[in-house]
Each structure stands twice: as C-alpha cells, then as structure tokens.
Amino acid sequence: MSTLGVARADTPWWQTDWKYRKPITLDAGPNGAALGGNLGRTPVLVRLHTGNFAFDGVADGGSDIRFIGADGHTVLNHQVEQYDASLGMALIWVDVPAVSGTAPQTLWMYYGNAGAPAAANGQRVFDPDYSAVYHFAEGAEPHDTTAYVNHPSGPFTPAEGAIIGRGAQVSGQPLHLPGSPSLAIAAKGAMTFSAWIKPAQLGPDQALYTRREGGNVVIVGLDNGVPYVRVNQQRSQPVPALVAGQWSHLAVTASEGSVVLYVGGRAATRIDADLPALSGEALLGADVAPAAGQADAIAMAQPFTGDIDEVRVSKVARAPTQLLADASAQGAESRLVTFGEDEQSAGVSHFGFILKAMPVDAWVVVAMLGLMLLLSWAIMITKSRYFGIVAKANAAFTVQYRKVTGAP
Known part of the structure; x- marks a missing residue:
C-alpha cells in the first residue's frame, strides 16, 4: 500500500467524484528523452506496474481511469491495451495534443470513482493519418485500432511477453492487410511503416512488410539481420545488423522522392526514390511471388521468423522526432515518461482509502x-x-x- 500525498494547491482538482490522482511527467528535453524538438499530437504509452502504481482504489478493469491535460481540465482520449490488477500491470495509450521538446509537462491520471463508466476509445487516440495500428492484444484475432478498421487476416499466433504486452509470432505464414482505400498509396505518395521486431532466426532476405502490384514492389526486411528497404530496383545500403532474440524498433518513411530507414528511432540510411502507386493488399511477415512473365521482377523474399509488436502504417511521413519518441518511450524503460506520488482529494483519509481498496x-x-x-x-x-x-x-x-x- 503506497502512501498518498495531499493535493497540491497549485493544481486544482478536476472533479471531486474522482478521489485520487497520479502526476505523469513528459520530458522530451535533454534531461529526458532528448528528442531534439517539439512533438505534435502524440499517442504516449503509459506503462503502469507495481513499481510505480499500487493498483488500489481503481474500478474493475481500470474503467474509471481518466487522463487530464497539463491545463488541469482538458480530458485526453485514451485506450486501455491491457489492465490486470492481479498481475500489477497496465498498458494505456494516451492522446497528448503536444509535447514540448524543451520544458517538461505534467499530465494527471485520475481514478477512484467506482460509478464512472468506461471511457477508453482507441479510435480517438490515434490521429486520422494512421491508417492501421495493430497492438495484437486482442487474443484470438488481431484488430486495427483506428477507425479505418483495416483488420488483418490469416493465421495468427499470439506472442506473450512482447515488448508491449502481447505481440504476434510470425513463422512463415503472413498476416494479410486489406487492399482498402485508406491503405492505398498514390504514385509519388507518402507513407510510414513502423514496428517492434524480435528476430528468432537471422537469414538472407527476410521480408517484414511487403507490397507487390504489377511490376512494382516495396519491401521492408532483414538480410542476415541487416535492416533494409527496397523500392523496385533500388535497395538501401547496409547498416549494422540486429541481434537475434532482442527487440528493435524499425521504421520507414517515404515522401518527396526520399525513402528513409530508421533503426531505434534514428535515421540509418536512405534511398532517392518515389513510391509507386499501390492499392492491393500488404503482407506482414512474408513476401509473395512476382507475377508470371516478368523477366526483371525482384525475386520473392524469404519469410521473417520471430515476433512483432505495435505495427503502424501511416498515410504521411512521420517526423523524425515522432519516430524517436516511439522508440525511446515504448520500451520497458521509457525515457519520456516519469511518475510522481499519488495524491488524494480533500476529505479522503488514508484509512478510508485503505477500506475502499480492500478486496473481498x-x-x-x-x-x-x-x-x-x-x-x-x-x-x-x-x-x-x-x-x-x-x-x-x-x-x-x-x-x-x-x-x-x-x-x-
């Protein structure tokens, strides 16, 4: 049982129906994540565990949890990816309107209102330029968190203990992303693909994300552990190889004739190329054979073997600071997010808190x-x-x- 502090006078209480709150500080400056710039609208992962939260006084499933902005009254959208008080773990995505790259800002997580209805909604957390977001937390079938409902199809094997809760295990059979208008790419268009990956076996030319249509192909993959991106006949220069059995964050952005590969949130290599028009389905974890009769077609890549998590596809090229924030804040040890001491509203005694928190x-x-x-x-x-x-x-x-x- 953690000790609760008294609410500070300079931070007025949001609503008295919520008895407790926890300050959460976002620091993108030199003393924190060191992102090197401001962030716009950002989905921030709040990772709760017994080391930073007691899980006392919260309604079942965390349904009474609310996040309030630094101004003390703006309610922020959030999505509960996982909440398990018995295990002492929760994974919650919070839609933060802006993150300063120079000054820390404090958000507030309110809880302690058993009568509050659930308010989490993933479709409101990720901005409309995200055309697909896969947490793989649903269990039997993965779902797209965005409002575009680009749910994948194909055999799905959950991977427990991934970088963010549950992930997906890939071993030869890909997940198929639909050929929907929201995932289509116009000629010379823009896009971002990002994912956490943990390769189990390193081999030649393994495809993580593939789009083939006619004679055009876009592949994000590993070649004996070396990340690469290919656009038709152009392929990125080698970069340091990843290590089998370890989680790494990969991302690729494309816009205005430049395709950039990011490893660990930082630009690793680039090629000068425009994306071709692509409107068919995409494959996650494997490639498909080129159409018959194409003498100069790029050979089919081998399937990726390992675990993947938090796959995102955007219809814009995400800013470098955004990708660095994802890589530095979504792992087990976030450099962006820190937690303060829980506080109680006036009139709530420590003894009353203990009584309300006691299970049957x-x-x-x-x-x-x-x-x-x-x-x-x-x-x-x-x-x-x-x-x-x-x-x-x-x-x-x-x-x-x-x-x-x-x-x-």
Whole structure:
C-alpha cells in the first residue's frame, strides 16, 4: 500500500467524484528523452506496474481511469491495451495534443470513482493519418485500432511477453492487410511503416512488410539481420545488423522522392526514390511471388521468423522526432515518461482509502482476525476471573491455617 500525498494547491482538482490522482511527467528535453524538438499530437504509452502504481482504489478493469491535460481540465482520449490488477500491470495509450521538446509537462491520471463508466476509445487516440495500428492484444484475432478498421487476416499466433504486452509470432505464414482505400498509396505518395521486431532466426532476405502490384514492389526486411528497404530496383545500403532474440524498433518513411530507414528511432540510411502507386493488399511477415512473365521482377523474399509488436502504417511521413519518441518511450524503460506520488482529494483519509481498496478476500481475513480478537478477549477475561477466585480462596485458606496452627 503506497502512501498518498495531499493535493497540491497549485493544481486544482478536476472533479471531486474522482478521489485520487497520479502526476505523469513528459520530458522530451535533454534531461529526458532528448528528442531534439517539439512533438505534435502524440499517442504516449503509459506503462503502469507495481513499481510505480499500487493498483488500489481503481474500478474493475481500470474503467474509471481518466487522463487530464497539463491545463488541469482538458480530458485526453485514451485506450486501455491491457489492465490486470492481479498481475500489477497496465498498458494505456494516451492522446497528448503536444509535447514540448524543451520544458517538461505534467499530465494527471485520475481514478477512484467506482460509478464512472468506461471511457477508453482507441479510435480517438490515434490521429486520422494512421491508417492501421495493430497492438495484437486482442487474443484470438488481431484488430486495427483506428477507425479505418483495416483488420488483418490469416493465421495468427499470439506472442506473450512482447515488448508491449502481447505481440504476434510470425513463422512463415503472413498476416494479410486489406487492399482498402485508406491503405492505398498514390504514385509519388507518402507513407510510414513502423514496428517492434524480435528476430528468432537471422537469414538472407527476410521480408517484414511487403507490397507487390504489377511490376512494382516495396519491401521492408532483414538480410542476415541487416535492416533494409527496397523500392523496385533500388535497395538501401547496409547498416549494422540486429541481434537475434532482442527487440528493435524499425521504421520507414517515404515522401518527396526520399525513402528513409530508421533503426531505434534514428535515421540509418536512405534511398532517392518515389513510391509507386499501390492499392492491393500488404503482407506482414512474408513476401509473395512476382507475377508470371516478368523477366526483371525482384525475386520473392524469404519469410521473417520471430515476433512483432505495435505495427503502424501511416498515410504521411512521420517526423523524425515522432519516430524517436516511439522508440525511446515504448520500451520497458521509457525515457519520456516519469511518475510522481499519488495524491488524494480533500476529505479522503488514508484509512478510508485503505477500506475502499480492500478486496473481498482481505475482508474475510479481517473478519477472521476480528473473531480471533474477540475469542482472545474472552479467554483473557475467563482466565482473569479464574485467577481472582483462586487468589481469594488462597487468602481465606491462609487465614484459617494460621488460626489452627496459632501462627502469627
């Protein structure tokens, strides 16, 4: 049970129906994530665990959780990817309107209102330029979080313990992203693909993300662990190889004749190329054979083997600061997000907080302890009365004994 601080006078309480709140500081400056610039609208991952949150006083499933902006009254959209109080873990995406690259800003997570309805909505967290976002947290079938509902199809195997909760395990059979208008790319258009990957086996020319249509092809892949991007006949220059069994963040942006490959949030290499027009489906984790009769077609890449997580596709080229924020803030140790001490609203005592946070099994234990306390009191009273009676009898016996024996 963590100790709660008293609400600070310079930060007025949002709504009194919420009894508790936790300050969350975003620092993109030199002392934090060091992003080197401001961020616009950004989905920020809030990773709660027993080291930074007690999970006491929260409604089932975290349905009463609300996030309030630095101004103290603006409600921020959020999505609960995972919430498990029994395991002491929660993964929540928060839609932050802007993140300063120079000054820290404090958001507030409010909780402690059992009657509050659930308000999480992933479709409102990611801006409309995200055409697909896959958390892989749903279990049996992955879903697109955005309003475009670009749900993938194909065999899906969950990967437990991924970089952000649950991921997807890929081993030869790809996930198919639909050929929808929202995922289509115009000739010389823009796009961003990003994902966390953990290769299990490093091999030649493994495809992570592929789009083929007619004679055109775009591939993001690994070649013996070396990340690369290909646009038709042009392929990026080699960069340092990734390590098998370790998570890495990869991203590719394309716009205005430049295709840039990012590793760990930083630009690693680029090629001068325009994207071709592509409107068919995309493949995640494998490639497809080129159409028959194309003598100069790029050979089919090998499938990727390993785990993937947090796959995103955008219809714009995301800013370098955005990709660096994703790589530095979504891992197990975020350099962007820090947590402060939980606070309680006026009129809520520490004892009241403890009582509201106690689960049913704790009340059973308290009841048993109460019965044991009453029983111990009864035994003490009975023993005390017994010892009193014995003491009086001993005193009376001593008096009579002295009279009989003539003792003084």
